[in-house]
Amino acid sequence: DGGITQSPKYLFRKEGQNVTLSCEQNLNHDAMYWYRQDPGQGLRLIYYSQIVNDFQKGDIAEGYSVSREKKESFPLTVTSAQKNPTAFYLCATSGQANEKLFFGSGTQLSVL
Amino acid sequence: RKEVEQDPGPFNVPEGATVAFNCTYSNSASQSFFWYRQDCRKEPKLLMSVYSSGNEDGRFTAQLNRASQYISLLIRDSKLSDSATYLCVGEASYGNKLVFGAGTILRVKS
Secondary structure (H helix, E strand, C coil), X not given: CCCEXXXXXXXXXXXXXXXXXXXXXXXXXXXXXXXXXXXXXXXXXXXXXXXXXXEEECCCCCCEEECCCECCECCEEECCCCCCCCEEEEEEEECCCCCCCXXXXXXXXXXX | CCCEEECCCCEEEECCCCXXXXXXXXXXXXXXXXXXXXXXXXXXXXXXXCCCCCEEECCEEEEEEXXXXXXXXXXXXXXXXXXXXXXXXXXXXXXXXXXXXXXXXXXEEC
């Protein structure tokens, strides 16, 4: 079954804790992206990767980190430096940069 | 100025109505444009790509106006199930990436 798998669906973070959101794809897409969405707002780009072992900061990278060790996987870590992490996080892929995006089902992160 | 701007709405329309959304963009060199649909707390799903010559898919028509730098989405014969947030997407001015508008809310009522 081809697609993008994000996990977990819901995640709770304690103050000072780092948490990692998983994104796996079997579409053989080169490009992967992480977006953050706050209620009533559009999607803001956190990080993106156009090829394995390379990634770039998006518009709101502070307090986040990523890795791209495998083509299929692009995990996002929300660090303790991110003071307002409560949001809906979306992972997306595309065949190449600026092509149409395909999205995972999202992770809702909340702070305890 | 935001790179992609949309009227947030909400647009409240009766079933069967025709409704149009516009979206302005600032990157005159942008080649890729898309419309996505997003239901509450779900992931966005591609509705249509937008081509230079305009394109139609059933009740949906997308158009690109390069002179005025906007794209539009026309929905004919609105259905209750069309109620959602519609996101327009274009290319960022810097970096090889896409940028989203904040979305337009559509509510179709019986």
